[in-house]
Amino acid sequence: MSNNQAVEYEVIENIGIIKGMNPPVNALSYLVRKGLVNTLKELTNNQKVEGIILIGDGKTFFAGADISEFGKPIQEPDLNQVINTFEESEKPIVAALHGTPLGGGLELAMGCNYRVALSSTKLGLPEVKLGIIPGAGGTQRLPRLAGIEKALSMITSGIPINTKDALKSGVIEEIYEDALIANALNFIKSKLHLERHPIVSKTSDKISNIDNQIFEVFSKKIEKKYRGRKSPLYAIEAVKASTNLDFTEGLKKERELFKICHGSKESSSLIHMFFSERQALKIPDIPKETKILSINSAAVIGCGTMGGGIAMNFANVGIPVVVIENSQASLDKGMKIIEKNYLNTVSKGRMSESDFKNKMSLIRGATNLDSISSVDVVVEAVFEEMTLKKEMFERIDKLAKENCILATNTSTLDIDEIAESTSRPAYVIGTHFFSPANVMKLLEIVRGKNTSKEVIASTMKLAKNIKKVPVLAGNCDGFIGNRMFHEYVRQAHALAEEGAKVADIDRVIYEFGWAMGPFAVNDLAGNDVGWRIRKRHKKEGKYDNLRYTSTVADQICELGRYGQKTDRGFYIYDTQTRQKQIDPEIDMMFEKVAKEKGIPRRNIDDNEILHRLSWALLNTGCMILQEGFALRASDIDVTYAYGYGYPHWRGGPMQYGQDYGLKKVLEEIEGFRENNPDMWPKCSYLEELVKENKKFN
Ligand code: T1G
DSSP states (O other): OEEETTEEEEEETTEEEEEEOOTTTTOBOHHHHHHHHHHHHHHHHOTTOOEEEEEESTTOSOOSBOGGGTTSOOOSSOHHHHHHHHHTOSSOEEEEEOSOOBTHHHHHHHTSSEEEEETTOEEBOOGGGGTOOOOSSHHHHHHHHHOHHHHHHHHHHOOOEEHHHHHHTTSOSEEESSOHHHHHHHHHHTTTTOSOOOOGGGOOGGGSSOOTHHHHHHHHHHHHHTTTOOHHHHHHHHHHHHHHSOHHHHHHHHHHHHHHHHTSHHHHHHHHHHHHHHHTTOOTTSOTTOOOOOOOOEEEEOOSHHHHHHHHHHHHTTOOEEEEOSSHHHHHHHHHHHHHHHHHHHHTTSSOHHHHHHHHHHEEEESOGGGGTTOSEEEEOOOSOHHHHHHHHHHHHHHSOTTOEEEEOOSSSOHHHHHHTSSOGGGEEEEEEOSSTTTOOEEEEEEOSSOOHHHHHHHHHHHHHTTOEEEEEOSSTTTTHHHHHHHHHHHHHHHHHHTOOHHHHHHHHHHHTOSSOHHHHHHHHOHHHHHHHHHHHHHTTTTTTOSOOOHHHHHHHHTTOOBGGGTBSSEEEOTTTOOEEEOHHHHHHHHHHHHHHTOOOOOOOHHHHHHHHHHHHHHHHHHHHHTTSBSOHHHHHHHHHHHSOOOGGGTOHHHHHHHHOHHHHHHHHHHHHHHOGGGSOOOHHHHHHHHTTOOOO
């Protein structure tokens, strides 16, 4: 029977079953909340009903509050009211969990008397990932169920746990392999004879006599791990309240802290990220029903750092992959690195020995290109050099089977030129992985002018399957990510030539929340990579007339200071510890170059460093949007958050600028342009947005 469209119920014998019907994830929207309360009332009044099962229809139990309602006035009943009604029910309720009971969903389940689950269920309180804390009793009920340590770990990380863990820590009572409803029916029937049923908020054994030191230890850990973030710290405070306040007061404290987080920039930025990541999957000119090519086997050409990492992505999800090198020695070396990477995970206890063996068995090495003849996708990851790539694609074209996706891992080269060396440009696409390729989540997918819709849709799907976050880019030099990064690094060099110290530039960026500053990144990636690209640009006549041309970057490469791999780059690295040390020599090199170029030196404050670097990214991002090489500003934000270590909680380079105010950003850019016209190309798209007082998309 239907209470409203979002909640239905039925009665089987003496048990009422309340079912959430809000696809795709049963988010607890207003209609669901209202439906839940009304349905419970009906079942309470139904004399025949002695016990109740709460379940979600479709792929999951309630996966949390409806995020799209955030920021709008709350329509009652709010979730706390719903949970109270369930907790006070006269008839026992079991929450039957499957899929992803997350956030408000798990909070609702904890308001029921019992919880049982299918074994594949993942349970969690991921609110900190949205810059908030659990706001419907999660910080008060989870510690009572699972203990302080488990609650702190789950709530501050936001990472869901599996059912084994949930059973062990007392969050659920039983696990089933299948037949959830039938099992839940038996479960609740077996409890009907009891006079009393457990109520989580009324228990306290697991929160008594807690040593307060645990909160300090967690806070210290969190401050380091989530540098700059506030919500995980508020979450700790809320959990602490469960130990020194009674339930009602604890709930009030949670609400108070929830409200602080709810209105924060951290939260709006992370929510922007959540929706942007999903939006990036939608390609306007590619209909949902586009045919998807199935990918059950893969080949990766090149088993260097990138190739090996790419191959691991396939093996990790059970796709057999052949890696190809041109000599047995290089292949052996590459395979050893893959093995070492996996063994590292095993030694940390994050992978079992049998899992390791299974993954390694999916990766086969070969020195002959013929091995690609039966695979569904080939990813070329050879040296970044056009002639070499074209030769390789000519050979791949001759050997690969019909319908095979031919992907290149180029980070800057022209996809169309590569595609022209084959007889099937419709099957050629860019798949730009980020280093280390087995870790970094971003996959920049580059469409050439002839890439077919099927190939684009299939590659986007493949990216999801191998657990990457895909963003579609157009075929311009450097695509989205590196085209912007190139300007960002050029700006960093200009700052250093004008008088900012290398270490100060990196410090400002690190303090802003990036994983590393631009010079440290270059040292990590290898300064020779950019050097090669600049040499190619020079050959192509690009940037010839520019005043800032990363002169010192070229000079240090001429000195063999390629970065961490040579123990010297913009910094000096300790061979053993990798600890970096400032090298005054480098700042002197910048000073010398400035003198030669006639660039006046001055003191540059942190604010100017941050804004010039931030707006260099934003201005280039706007140029990319104007030229149609990115679909939307939010795709650029996703690119930076998942591929470049940009702090998610700042929302990405475009959103950060928009939050600051595009009008102010443009005014500052115009000021910077007076000094350095060639670094700040005028972008009519940005000017138009400001003129019309509009926002991105
Ligand atoms: N609210 C609204 N929409 C949601 C949603 C939610 N909670 N979760 C997912 N969607 C949409 C999503 O935008 C997408 O839409 C579609 O559903 C499928 O999602 C009071 C305050 C559940 C693991 O943080 O982690 O409870 O793009 O592509 O890969 O304390 O979605 O198709 O139009 O991600 O199968 C806490 C967030 C909320 C869970 C499923 N809950 N969701 O992954 O599908 S805060 C969360 C997820 C809260 C309380 C607080 C995942 C998923 P579209 P999808 P999926």
